[in-house]
Amino acid sequence: xxxxxxxxxxxxxxxxxxxxxxxxxxxxxxxxxxxxxxxxxxxxxxxxxxxxxxxxxxxxxxxxxxxxxxxxxxxxxxxxxxxxxxxxxxxxxxxxxxxxxxxxxxxxxxxxxxxxxxxxxxxxxxxxxxxxxxxxxxxxxxxxxxxxxxxxxxxxxxxxxxxxxxxxxxxxxxxxxxxxxxxxxxxxxxxxxxxxxxxxxxxxxxxxxxxxxxxxxxxxxxxxxxxxxxxxxxxxxxxxxxxxxxxxxxxxxxxxxxxxxxxxxxxxxxxxx
Numbered sequence: 001x002x003x004x005x006x007x008x009x010x011x012x013x014x015x016x017x018x019x020x021x022x023x024x025x026x027x028x029x030x031x032x033x034x035x036x037x038x039x040x041x042x043x044x045x046x047x048x049x050x051x052x053x054x055x056x057x058x059x060x061x062x063x064x065x066x067x068x069x070x071x072x073x074x075x076x077x078x079x080x081x082x083x084x085x086x087x088x089x090x091x092x093x094x095x096x097x098x099x100x101x102x103x104x105x106x107x108x109x110x111x112x113x114x115x116x117x118x119x120x121x122x123x124x125x126x127x128x129x130x131x132x133x134x135x136x137x138x139x140x141x142x143x144x145x146x147x148x149x150x151x152x153x154x155x156x157x158x159x160x161x162x163x164x165x166x167x168x169x170x171x172x173x174x175x176x177x178x179x180x181x182x183x184x185x186x187x188x189x190x191x192x193x194x195x196x197x198x199x200x201x202x203x204x205x206x207x208x209x210x211x212x213x214x215x216x217x218x219x220x221x222x223x224x225x226x227x228x229x230x231x232x233x234x235x236x237x238x239x240x241x242x243x244x245x246x247x248x249x250x251x252x253x254x255x256x257x258x259x260x261x262x263x264x265x266x267x268x269x270x271x272x273x
Contacts, residue, residue: 008159009078010055010261027156036110049157067080078262088134102125105123106121106123119137125179155244157242157245161209163211163238165237180203195213196214198211198212241266
């Protein structure tokens with residue numbers, strides 16, 4: 001079953017300020033509309049590779065929502081990511097046959113600002129180290145617009161890699177194997193100086209790197225990032241690498257404008273290296 005990265009979810013509190021900040025960073029931001037449950041609305045940043053950022057904000061209190069942050073404990077930042085299946089039902093059935101719990105298909109949708117109604121299906125994992133599934137019922141180009149909206153003044157073209165904090169590397173690797181149902185070419189190593197162990201593999205054109213604290217490196221920045229994610233939000237995505245155009249040096253975008261997202265933009269040459 002072929003799966004690719006669909007989108008990454010960034011939860012924010014001040015919706016309008018977030019749109020302004022990402023525009024200032026050189027992204028083309030599209031207003032997405034209101035979700036079918038009436039609890040959230042979103043804006044999208046689409047890329048040439050077909051993936052996108054979802055900037056999402058709550059319209060009302062929603063304690064039962066999976067991305068609700070009671071009392072703004074964790075604040076703005078990355079909360080989830082989704083894979084794009086040909087069939088949510090087929091992926092869910094396959095995962096369950098391999099002993100991995102996924103719920104679905106679950107109906108979802110959104111009304112765009114122009115009144116267009118979008119419909120999709122979701123598959124939800126039992127553990128947050130795994131992505132959810134988002135498969136279109138209406139044509140995908142209605143949900144993820146094509147053309148000029150995928151061009152960005154900062155040169156960003158797509159999502160090259162995601163960093164994911166996990167508590168137990170072997171357990172999470174086993175879950176991904178069960179989800180994908182196929183052998184994974186996994187690179188595993190430890191960075192003692194950085195206080196982490198990791199495993200990297202590809203889903204479609206995107207590299208996923210699972211990281212877990214290994215101890216022994218007090219004050220190491222990477223270990224601190226992983227530990228902070230686990231403490232504040234639990235397991236899940238905490239960093240994004242974008243590939244871009246031109247020959248500019250790789251750069252980390254400022255956290256005050258990304259709303260807490262660890263976001264690195266690589267030049268085309270760095271992305272291909």
